[in-house]
Amino acid sequence: MTEICPVCGAEHSALFMRTRDMEYCTSDHVYEYRRCTTCDSVYLPDPPTDRLAEMYPPNYYSFGGQHHRSWIERIKSRIERRLFRRILRNIPDSSLRVLDIGGGSGWLLSEVRACDRRVTESHIVDIDPNAKPIAENAGHIYHCRTIEEFQSTRQFHFILLLNLLEHVADPVTLLGKLHSLLTSDGLLLIKTPNADTIDARLFGALYWGGLHAPRHFVLFTKKSFLRAVRQSGLVCEKFWYTQGAPQWACSVLGSLALKGWISVSKEHPMYCHPLYTPLLAVFAFFDFLRRPFSPTTQMMAILKKH
Ligand SMILES: [Zn+2]
Numbered sequence: 001m002t003e004i005c006p007v008c009g010a011e012h013s014a015l016f017m018r019t020r021d022m023e024y025c026t027s028d029h030v031y032e033y034r035r036c037t038t039c040d041s042v043y044l045p046d047p048p049t050d051r052l053a054e055m056y057p058p059n060y061y062s063f064g065g066q067h068h069r070s071w072i073e074r075i076k077s078r079i080e081r082r083l084f085r086r087i088l089r090n091i092p093d094s095s096l097r098v099l100d101i102g103g104g105s106g107w108l109l110s111e112v113r114a115c116d117r118r119v120t121e122s123h124i125v126d127i128d129p130n131a132k133p134i135a136e137n138a139g140h141i142y143h144c145r146t147i148e149e150f151q152s153t154r155q156f157h158f159i160l161l162l163n164l165l166e167h168v169a170d171p172v173t174l175l176g177k178l179h180s181l182l183t184s185d186g187l188l189l190i191k192t193p194n195a196d197t198i199d200a201r202l203f204g205a206l207y208w209g210g211l212h213a214p215r216h217f218v219l220f221t222k223k224s225f226l227r228a229v230r231q232s233g234l235v236c237e238k239f240w241y242t243q244g245a246p247q248w249a250c251s252v253l254g255s256l257a258l259k260g261w262i263s264v265s266k267e268h269p270m271y272c273h274p275l276y277t278p279l280l281a282v283f284a285f286f287d288f289l290r291r292p293f294s295p296t297t298q299m300m301a302i303l304k305k306h
Contacts, residue, residue, distance in 0.1 A: 010038035102164040105134035175232030196221035209250025243287035244297025249279035
């Protein structure tokens with residue numbers, strides 16, 4: 001088993017957690033996550049990149065076109081719309097091409113387009129074939145493939161990579177690819193979980209939702225994330241922490257499932273559990289309260305070229 005950190009290349013690591021797929025129960029395989037002792041990234045050695053179809057079942061939460069959106073997620077998207085508006089204001093071009101990687105049926109991309117009339121082209125790269133007709137009906141150009149497979153001769157003024165970086169085996173190479181896909185004054189918005197947070201320590205002995213095992217291959221700390229950004233030739237314009245309620249909810253429900261107090265199955269994955277949405281509300285509020293004082297469960301950054 002190769003145990004080379006995919007962020008810094010160091011060979012020394014310590015066991016972080018052994019876990020099964022607690023959220024979708026796609027297999028009984030036990031995955032062993034490691035923590036790099038040099039840069040503190042958490043990663044899955046030899047990630048199962050050849051088993052994407054099994055790992056992302058048809059009932060995966062962002063699949064099926066109609067995204068499962070609780071009321072708390074709708075509030076979140078209203079906040080994100082304000083953020084998109086602020087970012088787009090800083091891109092000077094008269095017409096804008098936007099790319100959403102892992103954008104599903106394009107509901108978030110439609111909001112980006114609604115924020116600014118200059119958006120003339122909106123592209124999605126995603127592996128869900130069912131989202132394609134819905135995205136195309138909404139006027140987006142849909143590329144049904146992984147971001148590693150995606151090729152384009154055109155560059156984009158605004159790229160969204162929201163909760164996607166952690167799903168790829170080689171995030172530094174991906175960031176390098178996004179550098180080449182970005183226009184000279186373009187901006188890249190990234191969101192990824194924070195591995196250096198209180199919930200990782202609290203739930204480390206049972207199940208930490210940040211792993212989303214085995215779908216998250218690499219999890220960063222602020223330090224290792226900024227290191228990966230530098231290695232890719234990009235520059236971090238702005239960095240901040242944001243709430244990560246789904247991560248908390250999955251930590252709680254996964255730990256309860258391990259104790260046998262609740263049941264999760266292939267047919268009834270974790271996000272369908274009746275406690276999931278109430279837990280989202282509680283932890284979104286909790287992360288909102290603590291954000292001024294401590295790093296929360298998700299990191300966000302705006303990146304650009306030199
Ligand atoms: Zn490392």
